[in-house]
Amino acid sequence: MTNPLPSDELILLRGRGRVSALGMAAAAYAAGQPGFAARPLGATTLAAAAVPSEVETVLAALRKSQPAYRQLDRTVLLAILAARQAAVEAGWHLEQDEVLLDQKLKTNSPKPATLAVSIGSSRGATGRTEHYHHEFLTTGDVAAAASPLTTLGNVASWVAYDAGSVGGAALSHSSTCSSAFQALGNALAWLRAGMAERFLAGGTEAPLTDFTLAQMHALGIYSPFAAPDFPCRPGAGRPSTFVLGEGAAVFALEKVGRAALTAPAQRAPLFVLESVGFGFEAIGSKTGLSPDGRHFQTAMRQALHQAGCAPAAVDAVVLHSPGTPAGDAAERQAVRAVFGAELPDLVSNKWLLGHTLGASAALSLDFACQLLATQTWPAPPFATDLTPAPTRPIRRVLVNAVGFGGNAASALVSVV
Structure with missing residues (x-):
């Protein structure tokens, strides 16, 4: 539990980014159109919520943008996309941070605000883990990159790398389906304690592999409804209508004094965590x-x-x-x-x-x-x-x- 902040200090969600079956635009919620599609799994077909084709194009471009990114798990790439969107909305110029830090250290000037990263994921690098395990069973060999690319910690560390964070914490959290709030709670505590000045925090998951879908189906909770028939129905009673999806959401957090805020009529709404x-x-x-x-x-x-x-x-x-x-x-x-x-x-x-x-x-x-x-x-x-x-x-x-x-x-x- 964290202690309440003084009334004149706020933790702002300065920017937010998201990737899901609805795409990357927050306004997509308004249409009320679910993002489910049919997914074959052995002799059965399940509904699943994968990102749409336009996001796949963005993911493919991101993967090709740097040689190091070509081996990254989909979970990491989704987090990077959401984090970039949050940083842009916050007005943070993250790609300049490392250059600014070098310059300020040379001139003994105050360094730029430290950026930390806190990301939650239940399963981490699902796709890469399954790929390397299959490769090992098939050939008996394991790639040298298998271990660093499948640890949970690589999720936050790659987001931090992409953001140009220098000297800030890179924290990965896993507590099953509450993992993202473990990450947000950690970021909130660090900001309140003055241990960081800015945070990129949120959650990411890319679990739409056959093995993970089969696990969820084996629990007996998966929806029997087809993709076009609103297969996930919260609060509708029986039968169970659990449907698996993929996505990420990341927030740009800052601690600010209430006095520093402009009048509500002069700005867009600000969200306080x-x-x-x-x-x-x-x-x-x-x-x-x-x-x-x-x-x-x-x-x-x-x-x-x-x-x-x-x-x-x-x-x-x-x-x-x-x-x-x-x-x-x-x-x-x-x-x-x-x-x-x-x-x-x-x-x-x-x-x-x-x-x-x-x-x-x-x-x-x-x-x-x-x-x-x-x-x-x-x-x-x-x-x-x-x-x-x-x-x-x-x-x-x-x-x-x-x-x-x-x-x-x-x-x-x-x-x-």
Whole structure:
């Protein structure tokens, strides 16, 4: 748990970037068009949420842009794309940092703001790991690059390299599907402690391999609905409608004094990351959770406590809600326990872009920012308990995430 900041200091989400089955534009949410396609897997066909062809073109260009990038895992490349977008939106000129640092060290001038990187991923370099393992089983040989390119730490380190970070931390986190909020919570704590001045933080995942899809299918939770039939249906009850997706979302974070902000009428809306709370519970099944979502309750209450925020001040909750009946029900029980009878509006983006595992929390936070900016969201075209349209002005949003092993995280974001 981190201590609240003094009231005159804020952690701003200065810029944000995202890559998902909806593409790279935040405005893509408005159309309400899911990004699912059919994916053959042995004798069956599953729905999956892969990035669209225009993003594939960008990924291919990125891979060819430097010799070192040609071997990088798709997970890393997605993170780099999202991080670049966040940095541009923040107005950071990252490619100049190393040159500026050299110049300032030579002149004994104050160095530029230190940039740190914190990235979460549940599985890390999925594609590269499977490739090198298959190569080993086939030929008996292992490439020298296999180890450094498949460690989890290579995700954040390559994002830092691409951003031109010099001397800043490069931290990778893995806590299953709450991994991105582990990364955001770490960045929040470092900024509050003065251990960094700028952070690129978020989550990334590229799990759409046959082996990973088969793992999810083997759990018995995968959606039976075809890709055109809204296969992921959070809050719809049975059957389970979990659908796997890929993507990344990264945020450019800075600590600023409230006095340094211009008047709201003179600027675009600014998003404040008020807190990140965590909850854990010991459960017998590492793929299950308690019926009343105790770890959800702890995470939400901790996030509210850190921000000094009453439950009534939360206008909407972006649910984790992957479409699994037990998981959806436990989260609703937890929300009712925290908020009582007067619930905030309940929303989800997974019916549009699937469950992106370690990237899902970051993509949900990006979705929350879009709700704050536009004051609207698309209504799901299936029977569900999700709120079809805002019932009040949306000024503060709580975002939930949960992962295997009894861990949960909640982030609170508001607009100023």
